[in-house]
Amino acid sequence: MNHSVIITTSSVLEGFRITKQLGLVRGITVRSRSLLGNMAGGFMTLFGGKSAIYTQLCEKTREEALQLMIQHGSEIGCNAIINMRYDANEVMNGVTEVLAYGTAVMVEKID
DSSP states (O other): OOOTTTEESSSSTTTTEEEEEEEEEEEEEEOOOOHHHHHHHHHHHHHHHHOOHHHHHHHHHHHHHHHHHHHHHTTTOOSEEEEEEEEEEEEETTEEEEEEEEEEOOOOOOO
């Protein structure tokens, strides 16, 4: 995990000044559920409640998209990403694309 890139869902960073906007950065990952995961998840839905299998899959997929976005930002030289968002789309039945995106910027601390 790269802690040198500041990430916020806001358009501003308190205590920092944006000195340069570098553009859109994104991290995209596509995941499918395994046959066993689908069966276990389907079985769990019969009883209701939280589906730990699907929660774990979603968390892992979002984290992967986030890390890919940070990597993209680092490659273009940003030290912060503002307006960060997630998006997800079903590509086909059981296959989901997760996108993490934001605006890469250079910031400097305000004294």
